[in-house]
Amino acid sequence: MTAHVDQGDPTAVSKPDVSAENTRPTVSPGRRDPDVADISVRGLWKVFGTARTATRVPTTPELAAMSRSELRDRTGCLAAVCDLDFDVAPGEVFVVMGLSGSGKSTLVRCLTRLIEPTAGTITIQGEDITRMGDRALRELRRNKVSMVFQHFGLLPHRRVIENVAFGLEIRGMSRAERMRRATEVIELVGLDGYQQSYPEQLSGGMQQRVGLARALAGDPGVMLFDEPFSALDPLIRRDMQQEVIRLHREVGKTMVFITHDLSEALKLGDRILIMRDGRTVQVGTGPELVGAPADDYVRDFVREVPRSQVLTLEWIMREAVPADDMSGRELAPDVVVRDAVRAVLESTAPVKVVRDGRLLGVVGDPEILRVVAGS
Amino acid sequence: MARAARVYRRPGRLTLLLGILVGWLVLYAVLKGTDTISLAPSDVTSLHTRLNDLNTSVGDNRNSNPFFLYFINEIQVGATHFITFLQNLLSQPSGTRPVPVVGWLGVVVIMTVIAGRFGNWRVAVLAAAGFLFLGLQGLWQPSMDTLALTIAAVVICVLIGIPLGVLVAQYRGFERVITPVLDLMQTMPTFVYLLPLTLLFLIGPATGVIAMVIYAMPPVIRLTAHGLQAVSTETVEAGRSLGSTRPQQLAKIMLPMARRTIIIGVNQTIMAALSMVTIAALVAAPGLGQTVLQALESQDVGTAFNAGLAIVVLAVVLDRVTTAASERARATDHARTRLRADPRWRRGADLVALIVTAVAVYLSYTYQLFAAFPDHLAIGGTRLGLDLGTHIESWTSSATSWAQRDLGSITGPIKNGVTYHALNPLQNLLDSSPWWLTFIAIVATAFVLGGRWAALIAATCLGLVVGTGLWQDSMDTLAATLIATVVVVVLGVMFGVWMGRNARADWGIRPFLDALQVMPAFVYLVPFVALFGATRFTGIVAAVLYAAPVAIKIVADGIRGVPAETVEAAGSSGCSTWQVITKVQLPMSVRSLALATNQGLIYVLAMVVVAGLVGGGALGFDVVAGFSQSSLFGKGLAAGAAIVLLGIALDRVTQSAARRAGGHVSHRAT
Numbered sequence A: 001m002t003a004h005v006d007q008g009d010p011t012a013v014s015k016p017d018v019s020a021e022n023t024r025p026t027v028s029p030g031r032r033d034p035d036v037a038d039i040s041v042r043g044l045w046k047v048f049g050t051a052r053t054a055t056r057v058p059t060t061p062e063l064a065a066m067s068r069s070e071l072r073d074r075t076g077c078l079a080a081v082c083d084l085d086f087d088v089a090p091g092e093v094f095v096v097m098g099l100s101g102s103g104k105s106t107l108v109r110c111l112t113r114l115i116e117p118t119a120g121t122i123t124i125q126g127e128d129i130t131r132m133g134d135r136a137l138r139e140l141r142r143n144k145v146s147m148v149f150q151h152f153g154l155l156p157h158r159r160v161i162e163n164v165a166f167g168l169e170i171r172g173m174s175r176a177e178r179m180r181r182a183t184e185v186i187e188l189v190g191l192d193g194y195q196q197s198y199p200e201q202l203s204g205g206m207q208q209r210v211g212l213a214r215a216l217a218g219d220p221g222v223m224l225f226d227e228p229f230s231a232l233d234p235l236i237r238r239d240m241q242q243e244v245i246r247l248h249r250e251v252g253k254t255m256v257f258i259t260h261d262l263s264e265a266l267k268l269g270d271r272i273l274i275m276r277d278g279r280t281v282q283v284g285t286g287p288e289l290v291g292a293p294a295d296d297y298v299r300d301f302v303r304e305v306p307r308s309q310v311l312t313l314e315w316i317m318r319e320a321v322p323a324d325d326m327s328g329r330e331l332a333p334d335v336v337v338r339d340a341v342r343a344v345l346e347s348t349a350p351v352k353v354v355r356d357g358r359l360l361g362v363v364g365d366p367e368i369l370r371v372v373a374g375s
Numbered sequence B: 001m002a003r004a005a006r007v008y009r010r011p012g013r014l015t016l017l018l019g020i021l022v023g024w025l026v027l028y029a030v031l032k033g034t035d036t037i038s039l040a041p042s043d044v045t046s047l048h049t050r051l052n053d054l055n056t057s058v059g060d061n062r063n064s065n066p067f068f069l070y071f072i073n074e075i076q077v078g079a080t081h082f083i084t085f086l087q088n089l090l091s092q093p094s095g096t097r098p099v100p101v102v103g104w105l106g107v108v109v110i111m112t113v114i115a116g117r118f119g120n121w122r123v124a125v126l127a128a129a130g131f132l133f134l135g136l137q138g139l140w141q142p143s144m145d146t147l148a149l150t151i152a153a154v155v156i157c158v159l160i161g162i163p164l165g166v167l168v169a170q171y172r173g174f175e176r177v178i179t180p181v182l183d184l185m186q187t188m189p190t191f192v193y194l195l196p197l198t199l200l201f202l203i204g205p206a207t208g209v210i211a212m213v214i215y216a217m218p219p220v221i222r223l224t225a226h227g228l229q230a231v232s233t234e235t236v237e238a239g240r241s242l243g244s245t246r247p248q249q250l251a252k253i254m255l256p257m258a259r260r261t262i263i264i265g266v267n268q269t270i271m272a273a274l275s276m277v278t279i280a281a282l283v284a285a286p287g288l289g290q291t292v293l294q295a296l297e298s299q300d301v302g303t304a305f306n307a308g309l310a311i312v313v314l315a316v317v318l319d320r321v322t323t324a325a326s327e328r329a330r331a332t333d334h335a336r337t338r339l340r341a342d343p344r345w346r347r348g349a350d351l352v353a354l355i356v357t358a359v360a361v362y363l364s365y366t367y368q369l370f371a372a373f374p375d376h377l378a379i380g381g382t383r384l385g386l387d388l389g390t391h392i393e394s395w396t397s398s399a400t401s402w403a404q405r406d407l408g409s410i411t412g413p414i415k416n417g418v419t420y421h422a423l424n425p426l427q428n429l430l431d432s433s434p435w436w437l438t439f440i441a442i443v444a445t446a447f448v449l450g451g452r453w454a455a456l457i458a459a460t461c462l463g464l465v466v467g468t469g470l471w472q473d474s475m476d477t478l479a480a481t482l483i484a485t486v487v488v489v490v491l492g493v494m495f496g497v498w499m500g501r502n503a504r505a506d507w508g509i510r511p512f513l514d515a516l517q518v519m520p521a522f523v524y525l526v527p528f529v530a531l532f533g534a535t536r537f538t539g540i541v542a543a544v545l546y547a548a549p550v551a552i553k554i555v556a557d558g559i560r561g562v563p564a565e566t567v568e569a570a571g572s573s574g575c576s577t578w579q580v581i582t583k584v585q586l587p588m589s590v591r592s593l594a595l596a597t598n599q600g601l602i603y604v605l606a607m608v609v610v611a612g613l614v615g616g617g618a619l620g621f622d623v624v625a626g627f628s629q630s631s632l633f634g635k636g637l638a639a640g641a642a643i644v645l646l647g648i649a650l651d652r653v654t655q656s657a658a659r660r661a662g663g664h665v666s667h668r669a670t
């Protein structure tokens, strides 16, 4: 995983000297310590096709190594998700990105076995999902993990409040109690006053708020989002993103968020996993992806990104040389370039990048200008 | 274009057909009257006697054989009880009461309230008016008998059909098994299974209802399955993601979301059941069907028309009410009406309706005036006649005699022309040739048209027809079928081309076609019996009217399917309208033409049999006689088999011919 970061390309913004181990930005790998992770996925496969052939694919090295199209031509099976490994920390927003057909929806549905994985293990809050029986799985879905869908998946014959309370009703909660809880959540997502409406009387954005409220109602620890805002127009989408950020701040859930919109990913995600044809291409924070794209696929993704808003100083600093004027200001390595522009350009001396009192490098006018001009 | 051209470039086939015809005619002239297989109406063959014996032995053993004792008889008794219960409620004297439990006032109010509660106030008014009209027609009791039968059939259909629909929606394998069965249930002429059913369930209302159930169940199964399958996968997934169990998904998500489609299925089931009431009357099911049937047999056009009208009124009311209910079940309407009406207000309205209904039912239970529909009202000294029915009957009768007297100069020549110049010669050729000659000629024709397989199937079916001993009757039925089909295809092309080319014509004509298709088949016969008497010709006309709408619609769709660009290209290269039609549009819709012919044949065949009741004779008559005379039971069964065999042969040959002409004929056309 970490190797990706090293394959920086020459056109990328200047990067810290590779040899200077200590100054390298910390790269967050896909795998973390499974004991502290909320969700931990190992060797996950989903192969669509006849059951017999499909189960053979992950275990046969020759088949497992094939590309998706090769596999389809050879066996007629479609490998939607291939050998994924990743961990999501408690309270983290983990974003999965990829082009259409790259297997994002399949992946997120495998997490609660709405789609049955072909191979691999999934651990959520310490429990192995892949070994659960039907009853345990239902309990998990009722209490621990909930999901928000692209086209909302609301019930048209029920009022908003009944939609929100649906999951609670399924659990067998009493009517009075679930209505009370539903009212609370409806307030939380800003839909107060629409309790008695029917879904189709609401705009798309409001309908998705209902979807959000329904997912929140059961107070799950983990929330899954499958492109929840793709069907909304841009302005509403921005509102809803703000809403998720606010909710995340208020309720602090672990979130797995599927999107194909990079700006959404950068805005929401602590870390981003980029998928292509079912496989991981790169996992990392926004600046890591922008600063050191693993390959052309990722580079294509991040091309349009305004770098100055994503990259931090540690990604553009250079090593201090004796000739440097060391009288400049000190800034932290995780300051976003845009916020440092003024400080750097106003002084003649380069800005010193300092962490815990240790000098990591310096950023002068040329470094800043390269980023700002490049974006 | 290329395909069509191939059809026209094959003079070989036409020459061959002509050759067969000439050879047949020559041999016919020489051998006429020899080696024919004919059977007088009351004669039977040994096969028929054996079938009679089967009937007798079933009758003798039905109380000892475990299959009957624990299965068939249970069904029969259960169905009979259910029907009797409904009849006691609605139509027949119950227990010591000389009148049913709920009198006319009760029924009218109940229907109105149901229509208003689940539909809207407009259909509530329609329901009230319609049911009162039934009473005014003097047909209250038979109408209620029919209603009772229909309710019985529909309740059974719904109780069995919805769960089956759920299974179909959930299990692919089950769907694959049941689809051909449903196809068969809908396409097989009802006549065919009616007689075997009596073998199992005896003559009586139970058999009538079971036949109605067989015919009427497929729509509710299909539409339930369809409605469930159409529920968006994401919504179901959302339900699963919240941890719902399978029964919860079904009850709380899928069924409510499919509600509207299911109600449409129930609507179609009701219509199908109603269209069967006359046929069910053949096995002594009571009600309007009986009235129509008896009137047709005694050629009492006035009574037949009045009763036929009652069936139509019943059908219209039930159709409108269920349609309104299905529209109301649409979620948008749902949202609107629900929001407007405060739940408390709604509950109040429901309560009022309930009280009014209870009062009406009580009145109709207690007072003679509200129990049996009165034929007149005496208010003070004035007498108000309520017997609209007798007026309708006498108007119809006088219209009929006028038509027979004064239109005779028009209808007579038409009838005689067709009978003497088309029907009789064809019938003679088919049934007075030596049977082997006809056999060979037909198989050869099948070979030329449809190839080896078609010929083989035709030969097998005809061979079996010979075995039934009803060769002559079969050939007579075949003659009438062929003539009617020719007319159907001609009409199909004429109107189909017109409608296909002209959207306004389509808009204007289509409702009439729909009406012709949903009207119970027997109602067709009434005016034609009036005009042409009980003759074979009447049967042919009725069959044409029954089958033409299907053929017209298929051709119209085919013509419309020709790409507009191709038509424009032809026009721009200087084709006249006539040339565009004959050289572009018709050849390019050859598939639809073939399909129209195929479906036309099947529909005609189903109706020619019904027409057997009104003088059409031949196989239809044999089947009908099988119901009324136990000595002819076996012959009736054999005639039913012969109809199926003819149907299979005609279907296969036209399908193969169609495939050769450039397209596979799918069986489900409409």
Ligand SMILES: Nc1ncnc2c1ncn2[C@@H]1O[C@H](COP(=O)(O)OP(=O)(O)OP(=O)(O)O)[C@@H](O)[C@H]1O
Pocket (backbone or CB within 6 Å): A048, A049, A078, A079, A080, A098, A099, A100, A101, A102, A103, A104, A105, A106, A107, A260
């Ligand atoms: N039930 C299925 N059977 C067979 N193939 C499937 C099935 N579901 C998905 N696929 C295939 O798996 C691949 C991944 O699909 P998936 O829906 O996960 O992609 P996605 O990344 O969510 O795309 P999008 O952005 O369009 O939603 C696609 O090629 C799709 O055709």
Ligand SMILES: [Mg+2]
Pocket (backbone or CB within 6 Å): A104, A105, A106, A226, A227
């Ligand atoms: Mg998707």
